[in-house]
Amino acid sequence: MDSETQEIIDYFRTESRESVAEVEPLLIQLEGGQGAADRQTIDKIFRLFHSMKGSAGFLEFTHVESVTHHAETLLDKVRTGQLRLSAELVDVLCRALDFTNDALDAIEASLSDGALAGPASALIDRMVRFVDEAAHGAIAAAPPPAPPVSVAPPPTPAAEPAPSAPQAAPSAQGERLIFAPVQAQGAADAAAGLQSLMDALSKGFNPARALPTAVEPPSAPIPLHPPGGRSAPAAAPAPAAAPPGSSTRLGEILIEAGLVSPAQVEEALRDNRLPVGQKLVQMNAVSPAVVQEALAVQSARRGEVEKAAEEDEAQGKRNKAEFLRVDVRKLDQLMDLIGELIIAETAVTHGPNLTAEVDGNHKAAVQLNRVTRGLQDIAMSLRMVPIEPTFKKMVRLVRDLSRRQGKRISLEISGEDTEVDKSVVEAISDPLVHLIRNSIDHGVESSAERVAAGKTAEGRIWLTARQQAGEIRIEVRDDGRGLDRARILRKGIERGLVKGDGGDLSDADVYKLIFEPGFSTAAAVTDISGRGVGMDVVKQNIESVKGRVEVSSTPGAGSTMALRIPLTLAIIEGMLVRVGQSRFTLPILSITETVTATARDVTRLTNGAEVVRVRGRLLPVYRLHELYQLKPDSTRIEDGLLVVIEDGNQRVCVLVDELIGQRQTVVKSLSGYLGSVRGLAGCTVLGDGSISLIIDVAKLIQDVYAAA
Amino acid sequence: MPSIAHTHAASLTEADELQERTKYLTFILGSESYGLDIMYVREIIGMQQVTTVPDVPAFVKGVINLRGKVIPVMDVRLRFRMEPRAYDDRTCIIVIHVGDWLVGLVVDTVSEVLDIPQGDVEAPPHAFGRNNDHFIAGMGKVGDQVRMLLDAEKLVGAPPRSASLSA
Numbered sequence: 001m002d003s004e005t006q007e008i009i010d011y012f013r014t015e016s017r018e019s020v021a022e023v024e025p026l027l028i029q030l031e032g033g034q035g036a037a038d039r040q041t042i043d044k045i046f047r048l049f050h051s052m053k054g055s056a057g058f059l060e061f062t063h064v065e066s067v068t069h070h071a072e073t074l075l076d077k078v079r080t081g082q083l084r085l086s087a088e089l090v091d092v093l094c095r096a097l098d099f100t101n102d103a104l105d106a107i108e109a110s111l112s113d114g115a116l117a118g119p120a121s122a123l124i125d126r127m128v129r130f131v132d133e134a135a136h137g138a139i140a141a142a143p144p145p146a147p148p149v150s151v152a153p154p155p156t157p158a159a160e161p162a163p164s165a166p167q168a169a170p171s172a173q174g175e176r177l178i179f180a181p182v183q184a185q186g187a188a189d190a191a192a193g194l195q196s197l198m199d200a201l202s203k204g205f206n207p208a209r210a211l212p213t214a215v216e217p218p219s220a221p222i223p224l225h226p227p228g229g230r231s232a233p234a235a236a237p238a239p240a241a242a243p244p245g246s247s248t249r250l251g252e253i254l255i256e257a258g259l260v261s262p263a264q265v266e267e268a269l270r271d272n273r274l275p276v277g278q279k280l281v282q283m284n285a286v287s288p289a290v291v292q293e294a295l296a297v298q299s300a301r302r303g304e305v306e307k308a309a310e311e312d313e314a315q316g317k318r319n320k321a322e323f324l325r326v327d328v329r330k331l332d333q334l335m336d337l338i339g340e341l342i343i344a345e346t347a348v349t350h351g352p353n354l355t356a357e358v359d360g361n362h363k364a365a366v367q368l369n370r371v372t373r374g375l376q377d378i379a380m381s382l383r384m385v386p387i388e389p390t391f392k393k394m395v396r397l398v399r400d401l402s403r404r405q406g407k408r409i410s411l412e413i414s415g416e417d418t419e420v421d422k423s424v425v426e427a428i429s430d431p432l433v434h435l436i437r438n439s440i441d442h443g444v445e446s447s448a449e450r451v452a453a454g455k456t457a458e459g460r461i462w463l464t465a466r467q468q469a470g471e472i473r474i475e476v477r478d479d480g481r482g483l484d485r486a487r488i489l490r491k492g493i494e495r496g497l498v499k500g501d502g503g504d505l506s507d508a509d510v511y512k513l514i515f516e517p518g519f520s521t522a523a524a525v526t527d528i529s530g531r532g533v534g535m536d537v538v539k540q541n542i543e544s545v546k547g548r549v550e551v552s553s554t555p556g557a558g559s560t561m562a563l564r565i566p567l568t569l570a571i572i573e574g575m576l577v578r579v580g581q582s583r584f585t586l587p588i589l590s591i592t593e594t595v596t597a598t599a600r601d602v603t604r605l606t607n608g609a610e611v612v613r614v615r616g617r618l619l620p621v622y623r624l625h626e627l628y629q630l631k632p633d634s635t636r637i638e639d640g641l642l643v644v645i646e647d648g649n650q651r652v653c654v655l656v657d658e659l660i661g662q663r664q665t666v667v668k669s670l671s672g673y674l675g676s677v678r679g680l681a682g683c684t685v686l687g688d689g690s691i692s693l694i695i696d697v698a699k700l701i702q703d704v705y706a707a708a
Numbered sequence: 709m710p711s712i713a714h715t716h717a718a719s720l721t722e723a724d725e726l727q728e729r730t731k732y733l734t735f736i737l738g739s740e741s742y743g744l745d746i747m748y749v750r751e752i753i754g755m756q757q758v759t760t761v762p763d764v765p766a767f768v769k770g771v772i773n774l775r776g777k778v779i780p781v782m783d784v785r786l787r788f789r790m791e792p793r794a795y796d797d798r799t800c801i802i803v804i805h806v807g808d809w810l811v812g813l814v815v816d817t818v819s820e821v822l823d824i825p826q827g828d829v830e831a832p833p834h835a836f837g838r839n840n841d842h843f844i845a846g847m848g849k850v851g852d853q854v855r856m857l858l859d860a861e862k863l864v865g866a867p868p869r870s871a872s873l874s875a
Contacts, residue, residue: 340776582759628762670761670771671780673809673864678763685773691759 009111012055013104014325016064018389019048020097020104025392027097028399031090039079045093046075052100061113063120064103070127071096077131092126094396099123259294260285328422331382338372338379339666342571345372346663347687373664376571384419387465387474390429391416394436394463401440408458409444411436415465420472424565427545428474431538435476435561436461438535443480443559453556455479472567477560483553485510491519511551515539546681548698550648574665574684576692577643577656580630583692584656585665585684590697592644592651594659599638612637612653614644620704621653624695627679633657647698650705654695667694679703732822732848734855735802735815737785738793741855742815743822743848748804748860752818755799756781772812774803781812787863788843806864813863822855824848829857 023045030038030045049072056064071093077083099120103113113120255262264285280286349365391413402409444450444459451457462477485507492498492513502510513519517536542549547565566572574585593614601613602621610621621642625632634640634657642653667682670693681696732743733752753774758781760770767786771778781801785792793816801812832844845859 343776628760668778671778671809671811673780673811674761674764674768674771677761680761683759683771683778685776685778689773690757691771691773691778693759693761 009059009107012059013108015055016052016100016104019052020100021389021393023048024094024097025395027090027093028395030085031087031399038085042075042079042085046072046079049075049096061103061107063113063116064100064107067096067099067103067120067123067127070124070131074127074130083130089130092123092130094400095123096127259290326382331379334379335383338376339571339668342372342376342664342666343685343687345369347689350663350687376664380571381419383422385422385425386416387418387420387425387428388416390425390432391463391465393429394432397433397436398440398461401437402444402459405440406446407440407444408447409440410458410460412460412462413464414462418465418467418472420465420565420567421545424472424545424547427541427547428563428565431541431549431563432463432474432476434535434538436463438561439476439478439480439559443478443482445481467567472565474563474565475560477558479558482555482557482559483511483514483551484555488513492516495519507553508551511553514551515549546696572665572667572694574663574694575643576660576663576686577641577654578658578660579624579628579656580632582628582630583660583686583690584624585663585692585694586643586645586654587681587694587697588662590645590647592646595642595644595653597637597642599636602637610637612642614642614651614653617651619644619651619653621655622700622704623655625655628693645695645697645701647701650701652701652704654700665692665694729823729825732824732855732857733802733818734820734822735800735818737788737790737816741819741853743824743855743857744802744804744860745857746821748806750803750805750810753801753803753812754797755795755801755814769814772801774810774812777810779803779810779812781814782864783814784863785814785816804860804864806860809864811864822848822850824850824855824857832856 026041026045030041049068053065053068053072056062056068074083074089074093078085078089083089099116102119103116106113106115260280264280264283267283278291281288281291345368349369394413395411398409398411439461444461445453445455447457450459460479462475464477465472465474467473489498489502489505489510492510493502495516497513497516497519498505514535515538519535539549542563542565545565547563550562550564551559552562553559573588575588575591577584577586595614597612597614603611603613603618605611611618612621613619621637623632623635624630625635632640632655637655640655640657641659643656643659644651644653663684663686665684668684669682670677670680679696679700681694681699683691683693686692731746733746733749734741734743736742756772756774758770758772761768761780764780767782767784769781769783769786771780783792795814798817799814800816800818801814802818803810803812828849829846830849832846843858843863844856845862846857848855848857
């Protein structure tokens with residue numbers, strides 16, 4: 001296998017995975033509401049399947065090709081109204097997506113989808129059965145004819161024999177249905193086969209350009225100009241497909257408004273010497289004023305159609321012109337280099353040689369600083385991706401799981417355009433699945449239970465993302481029964497995690513127990529068993545990106561799991577402080593103020609802990625030198641400075657000798673060899689080459705309160 | 709990519725040629741001389757300013773800044789439960805690459821690179837059962853002297869686990 005082919009296959013894989021991820025939520029969305037608006041969605045799904053098929057065909061992944069081909073056929077029938085988009089149909093199409101994913105896995109492993117012959121043929125059988133049913137039960141299952149008013153002049157020359165169109169809407173429908181099966185079985189398949197062949201040929205060596213536009217059917221009726229009533233008939237689509245109220249044909253507008261009969265329009269159209277409007281006036285069917293009005297409506301609608309087309313085009317252009325695939329490793333290298341640059345920049349601008357103001361130097365330093373900041377911002381944003389695809393994956397999960405459990409649950413997503421670092425997206429994907437599964441399994445009750453409790457029969461799960469003070473906050477909230485404190489506590493005591501009866505524990509502390517490894521919420525929270533989904537995995541994953549999980553719950557009203565993850569992992573704004581010879585960095589965002597205290601403000605508790613009064617609040621004092629066994633300038637609180645740090649609404653004072661100043665801080669992990677070290681978020685290299693440890697404020701505060 | 713593949717190939721042929729002999733970097737702790745397979749050694753640097761890190765075993769002295777990379781350093785004396793010794797200008801840090809990690813080893817001083825034929829390497833003596841024997845991969849005989857050849861992987865060992873914060 002040459003590297004070029006390998007590259008093409010890699011490209012195909014990424015492309016297809018993205019397509020699958022895009023199609024899935026669309027499909028499920030389709031299942032929900034049905035109507036004219038969904039037409040676009042179907043087209044979109046169709047196109048995605050089609051481009052996958054084209055590329056798979058070119059690369060000779062025959063199973064993927066045939067499965068996507070059949071999926072495409074099914075969608076085509078939905079599009080032409082021969083098949084109703086039932087839940088079963090959506091199921092089959094979802095299976096097709098699953099299959100594609102499996103096949104992509106197989107292709108990744110063995111460069112062939114040959115191993116999937118069995119599943120492919122089973123799936124194709126299922127899809128073919130749908131097509132057969134569509135063919136046989138077509139008339140029975142046919143949707144009621146679209147609004148009878150939207151009858152157009154004989155649409156195509158091929159349909160010329162179409163007789164007296166006037167009241168013939170139903171019969172026109174019938175006619176289509178009669179020859180549809182023939183077309184589906186023969187012509188359409190042959191055409192699709194041919195098409196894929198042509199696609200493959202025309203694509204040359206770039207399967208990524210799957211030419212979806214080549215087969216895209218005209219989605220909007222081509223406007224017929226009044227003066228040439230029949231002059232552009234070739235591409236006129238089936239009349240039933242045009243949603244009412246969108247026609248741009250003068251005759252149809254008049255019919256819609258009930259001002260003329262379809263028969264009159266028909267007659268007017270036969271005479272192609274005059275524009276339809278004029279002819280109608282001549283026939284005394286309408287007044288010239290009405291025609292003027294109708295023409296105004298027509299031009300307004302055309303404007304809309306054109307605008308929509310322009311928007312589509314603009315969208316397409318944006319996708320093509322503004323995105324570039326870049327190897328993530330290159331981005332990482334870029335980030336590393338920028339990190340080095342910032343360290344070097346700090347060394348220069350904060351170096352002792354520069355503080356003596358040499359005239360031009362200072363200016364240059366400011367400029368250098370400005371440029372590096374700009375560079376850093378851009379580089380950071382390169383790694384930012386919207387969280388939307390991750391959220392969209394949950395749509396399918398909720399659908400499948402709630403159906404399997406016979407519950408009615410709707411998922412509401414908001415803030416999906418929030419951007420997060422790529423590594424964060426990877427880290428939250430599995431936790432989200434766990435959390436949502438938990439909500440469905442344990443949180444949301446059955447419809448009967450819900451109604452009995454005075455709630456709506458349909459349960460709801462909210463999935464939200466938002467930025468908040470340098471953090472990204474992702475919440476999974478449900479309106480189910482909430483966590484059961486008593487049962488979690490009982491289990492905790494059983495397992496020896498809680499000493500005593502736990503009566504003194506706060507709710508938050510009790511809920512934290514569910515993150516203990518092996519803590520089976522199955523037995524503890526509800527009676528549903530046989531799970532073994534580890535909440536500890538959720539916690540681990542989130543902690544791997546320096547985030548944390550917060551649980552809150554109201555019995556009977558639902559629970560909320562919040563994932564709080566720092567927005568950027570790489571560079572933070574930090575405050576450099578000194579304790580003896582050591583320098584530590586505190587994230588600026590967690591510092592509320594810095595105070596000096598007198599001996600009178602300090603109270604020593606019986607257990608040796610100290611509290612200090614700051615603005616009327618009593619805050620615990622944390623001595624950094626004790627944890628790190630350092631020798632500070634002074635151990636007396638009144639000699640040092642108290643930096644008040646905050647996490648949520650908990651505050652702690654940290655005693656330091658001196659504030660050195662604010663620094664752009666490149667976060668480096670302490671060597672993986674050391675693992676995660678108590679109370680540290682990482683370290684950074686200072687301008688003089690020495691290392692400053694970065695305090696993990698949340699952990700530190702947690703530590704203080706746990707010890708208290 | 710090609711450059712990596714190239715170096716890899718080069719090191720393979722090198723290994724083939726040296727099948728019978730291995731190069732060892734030798735260093736001194738107190739009165740003993742130790743050898744470390746040179747394959748692991750990245751570089752040798754003088755003693756650096758070490759930033760201490762809380763909650764790690766005593767033999768991990770802290771972290772140093774190696775041209776922007778933050779790497780942990782361990783004092784080999786403390787690892788071997790020998791008496792600590794004040795660092796001086798002969799103290800060296802041998803930076804080795806083991807598994808995924810770069811680790812600095814603080815030693816009294818580095819002496820030389822030796823070529824020791826495999827035939828001159830004997831299995832470590834199990835008989836004495838001293839607690840640091842498991843770091844020793846073999847005993848290399850060089851003339852009338854013996855060098856203890858260290859097992860770099862075991863020396864670095866599994867990452868030292870720090871106590872968890874949460875109660």
